Amino acid sequence: MRQVLQARGIVMTFRNGDEETEVLRGVDVDLATGELVALVGASGSGKSTLLSILGLLLRPTAGEIQIAGERVDRLNEKARAAFRNRRLGFVFQFHHLLPDFTAMENVAFPAAAPAGGISPEMRRRALSLLDRVGLSDRADFPATRLSGGQKQRVAIARALMNKPDLIIADEPTGNLDLRSAGQVLDLMGEVNRQDGGTFLICTHDEHVAARCDRRIHLVDGKVQPDGERSDHLN
Amino acid sequence: MFALKVARRYLTSNPAQTALLVTGVALGVTVFIFITALIEGLAVRLTDEVTANSAHVTLEPPTRLAEILRGDEAVRTEGVALVSTFQRRQIRAWRSTAELITRQPGVSALSPQISGNAFLVKGEAVQPVSVTGLEPEGLDAITPITPNLVSGQGALGADGLLIGTQLAEDLGLTAGQPVLLRTDRGGERLLTVRGIYKTGLQSLDSRVAFLSLQTARPLFDLPEGVTNIEIKLDDPDRAREVADFLAGATGLRATPWQEKNLNLEDALEAQGRTGTLIQIFSLISIIIGVASALVLSAYRRRSEVGIMRAFGISGGFIVAVFMLQGLLIGLAGGLLGCASGYGLCTFLASLTDADGNPPLPIAPERGGYVAVLILTTLGAVLASAFPARSASRIDPLEAIQQ
Structure with a gap:
């Protein structure tokens, strides 16, 4: 199976004056196309930092990252932004929808902004994604008029807009009630199974982790080998 | 242009605040136009009063000056050819x-x-x-x-x-x-x-x-x-x-009316300088108003801008959104201010005092409308540059984690 993500020897050290904190200590991560992987670990284990590094939102102190066959850790800011736009999808704990735009416009935004407008093709794809997340009847609703679960489903549709190689989700159900969380997980599972979408989901939630193909367990800034895994989930 | 659509949407999302901002700009433009029309009108009135009753150019015989006659170096005689005061200076032809x-x-x-x-x-x-x-x-x-x-x-x-x-x-x-x-x-x-x-x-x-x-x-x-x-x-x-x-x-000696009225010219120039100062302050107040409103807007929309940056929207797009907001505010405020300034000046010009003259020598047609519209729009765009730049530099990670 084709490798989507290959990260080697990721080190992240934060400096505060003379004090240095090593959050990640030589992390290796491999993700194959179509995998649904949970990134788990206790608070402070470094999983959010790792997710930000793999999502090209943060530069590691050391290490190499290859996504979809392209070496990305050496890219400049402009190229990183362009890469994020074309090849990565993001789903955050808070939906972060643009409140002044409709559901359809929010979904189309990542494609429309670089292109200079929403083309008919973009509109069709955005509507089909909304249909996919069960919100085709809410396409013209302003984002502010959607429920929390609906907003998160729109955020997932938005993450899929540019057909990304990898979707990075940071506690995607962390802010939802049980029912909405279940819907969001079903949706991600469906996209993964039917479209072969590759997901890396950072979560504290055992229920979320249990629905993934496998787990990457971080303990004190290092990946715990499967055999030595202990339950650090809250 | 998608950035224009986003800018417009941002402005219309809070109509009361945008209306207040545009009104502020329009007031500044109205003051600018009023001052310009007043100073121009005053200059026109004073110039008219002077030029209506006097010649614009006067031709006279050239002034004859007493000439010093240099003598031969060896003889060292000198003299002065006096100008005849009896012979009348005249233009014969x-x-x-x-x-x-x-x-x-x-x-x-x-x-x-x-x-x-x-x-x-x-x-x-x-x-x-x-x-x-x-x-x-x-x-x-x-x-x-x-x-x-x-x-x-x-x-x-x-x-x-x-x-x-x-x-x-x-x-x-x-x-x-x-x-x-x-x-x-x-x-x-x-x-x-x-x-x-x-x-x-x-x-x-x-x-x-x-x-x-x-x-x-x-x-x-x-x-x-x-x-x-x-x-x-x-x-x-x-x-x-x-x-x-x-x-x-x-x-012949030709004297334009301005040289016979140097005091008037000095007064008009001083008046013009005062007007320019007031115009500059009007523009500065417009720029500060637009800049402060957009700085607040950029701050309020940090997380939105952050998420845009996270999914790879370029800094240039963010800059364009905020600068276009400045442009739209400047243009709308400028046009509204031009209309209200013209209305105010026309109204004041239509008033008459007991002598049947307007109490203010205002010239509504000389309000500098095109200049103020261009300056205001450019000023508003300039004012948006700082908030636009700071918005484009928002760290997506920081904004998302807020």
């Missing part, structure tokens, strides 16, 4: 000069004159006067006298004289009465006051007497020539250019 002037484009009227000093004597009352001898048909060519007559008539005739109300009052004269004119050349003649005028200009109404060119000739000992030719132009602002040309073409 005034008819050909007048023809040349008439052919110049933009010349609306000319008046060959004999000007000199004299005394008017009425009984024991004696008043110094400045006498202007001119062709009777050109009486109103330079200064509108006939329309300002308060008594008598404007026909000068062979022995007629026109004087101002102040002079008439000082000498106790009324139209139809005789008065003795004694010139500085020794000429003396009993003339009849044909009419009394009131121009409102103190210098004219108390000091100047008009008579015909033919009557003036013997009185000032000038059987052929004239002392000066006064010229009126369609556009008084061209006076310097026309004067320069005529001086070169005729060899």
Whole structure:
């Protein structure tokens, strides 16, 4: 199976004056196309930092990252932004929808902004994604008029807009009630199974982790080998 | 353009705040237009008052200066060729000069004159006067006298004289009465006051007497020539250019009206500088208003901008969104301000005081509308540059984690 993500020897050290904190200590991560992987670990284990590094939102102190066959850790800011736009999808704990735009416009935004407008093709794809997340009847609703679960489903549709190689989700159900969380997980599972979408989901939630193909367990800034895994989930 | 759509959406998402911002800009523009129209109007009124009653260009014989005669080095004699005070300075070839002037484009009227000093004597009352001898048909060519007559008539005739109300009052004269004119050349003649005028200009109404060119000739000992030719132009602002040309073409001394009214020019320049300062402050207040509103907007939308940056929207797009907001605010405020400024100036220009004149010398058509619209729009775009730049530099990670 084709490798989507290959990260080697990721080190992240934060400096505060003379004090240095090593959050990640030589992390290796491999993700194959179509995998649904949970990134788990206790608070402070470094999983959010790792997710930000793999999502090209943060530069590691050391290490190499290859996504979809392209070496990305050496890219400049402009190229990183362009890469994020074309090849990565993001789903955050808070939906972060643009409140002044409709559901359809929010979904189309990542494609429309670089292109200079929403083309008919973009509109069709955005509507089909909304249909996919069960919100085709809410396409013209302003984002502010959607429920929390609906907003998160729109955020997932938005993450899929540019057909990304990898979707990075940071506690995607962390802010939802049980029912909405279940819907969001079903949706991600469906996209993964039917479209072969590759997901890396950072979560504290055992229920979320249990629905993934496998787990990457971080303990004190290092990946715990499967055999030595202990339950650090809250 | 998608950035324009986003900018418009941001502005319309909070209509009250946007309306307040646009109104603020419009008020600044209104002040700018009001000040510009007032200063321009005042300048026009003052210039009109000066140029309406006087020549725009005056042609006179060149000034003759006393010349120092250098002697031979060996002999070392020196002397001074004195200027004759007896020989009257005059323009002898005034008819050909007048023809040349008439052919110049933009010349609306000319008046060959004999000007000199004299005394008017009425009984024991004696008043110094400045006498202007001119062709009777050109009486109103330079200064509108006939329309300002308060008594008598404007026909000068062979022995007629026109004087101002102040002079008439000082000498106790009324139209139809005789008065003795004694010139500085020794000429003396009993003339009849044909009419009394009131121009409102103190210098004219108390000091100047008009008579015909033919009557003036013997009185000032000038059987052929004239002392000066006064010229009126369609556009008084061209006076310097026309004067320069005529001086070169005729060899005469040509003086534009501005050089005879240097105080007015200084006053207008000082007034213009004051106006420019007020205009600059208006623009600065507009820029500060727009910048502060957009800084707040950028701060309020940090997380939105952060998420845009997270999914790879370029910094250039963010800059465009905020600068386009500045552009739209500047354009809307500028247009609204132009409309309200024009309305205000037109209203003020339509008011009249007891004399039937507008209380403010405002010129609504000279409000500098295009300039203020361009300056305001550019200023608003400039004002948005700082918030736009800071928004484009928002760290997506920081904004998302907030």
